[in-house]
Amino acid sequence: xxxxxxxxxxxxxxxxxxxxxxxxxxxxxxxxxxxxxxxxxxxxxxxxxxxxxxxxxxxxxxxxxxxxxxxxxxxxxxxxxxxxxxxxxxxxxxxxxxxxxxxxxxxxxxxxxxxxxxxxxxxxxxxxxxxxxxxxxxxxxxxxxxxxxx
Numbered sequence: 001x002x003x004x005x006x007x008x009x010x011x012x013x014x015x016x017x018x019x020x021x022x023x024x025x026x027x028x029x030x031x032x033x034x035x036x037x038x039x040x041x042x043x044x045x046x047x048x049x050x051x052x053x054x055x056x057x058x059x060x061x062x063x064x065x066x067x068x069x070x071x072x073x074x075x076x077x078x079x080x081x082x083x084x085x086x087x088x089x090x091x092x093x094x095x096x097x098x099x100x101x102x103x104x105x106x107x108x109x110x111x112x113x114x115x116x117x118x119x120x121x122x123x124x125x126x127x128x129x130x131x132x133x134x135x136x137x138x139x140x141x142x143x144x145x146x147x148x149x150x
Contacts, residue, residue, distance in 0.1 A: 010082070013139035017085035020092070020132060021075015028068030031060045048113035059118040067115070086140030093133025100125035 031054050034040045042051030043062060050061035071092060078084040103117035103125060117125070 011085070011139070011142060013089065013136065014079045014082050014085045016135040016139050017075050017088050018079035020089065020135070021072050021077075021079060023072075024068050024075060025072025027054070028065050028070075028072055030054060031065035031068060044116075046114050046116070048109060048111075048116045050116055057120045058124065059116050059121060061116055064115050064117075082140070082142075086136045089132045089136030089140065093129045093131070093136060095129075096125045096132060097129030100129055 030036045031052075032040070032043070036055065037043070037060060038053045038056050039051045043060070044050030044052075046061050046063040048059075050059060050064075052060050054060045074092075075088055078088040099115070099117070100122050103113075103115075103119075103122040106112040108116075108118060115121075
């Protein structure tokens with residue numbers, strides 16, 4: 001019997017972007033939930049004075065949670081196209097590496113720590129940067145469009 005449904009083939013990089021996007025969306029939501037995030041009554045809009053800790057480890061603020069939500073929405077939107085999924089992972093990886101370096105070099109008790117970040121965030125941001133970048137570059141090798149000469 002012949003199927004009338006079209007088969008859609010997706011690259012692994014697309015599923016990686018979908019998974020990363022879903023995790024970011026989940027983390028963004030969890031950052032607002034009491035019990036998962038401690039001291040939500042001290043959740044600041046931005047800045048190092050926010051007293052809320054996701055999982056009791058990672059300092060978060062409303063801005064920090066919104067960044068996670070936006071990365072999640074981007075991943076859930078861009079996963080449908082292999083090239084876009086690769087770009088999401090690679091560019092997101094670069095952004096998270098930059099955020100990791102930012103967190104290391106700023107004074108975490110100063111106004112420059114507007115996200116906010118702590119040492120645990122820095123380690124996680126470096127891991128996310130390397131992981132996302134590697135997923136995009138390794139799984140996305142075949143996602144790059146091939147230009148043919150006529």
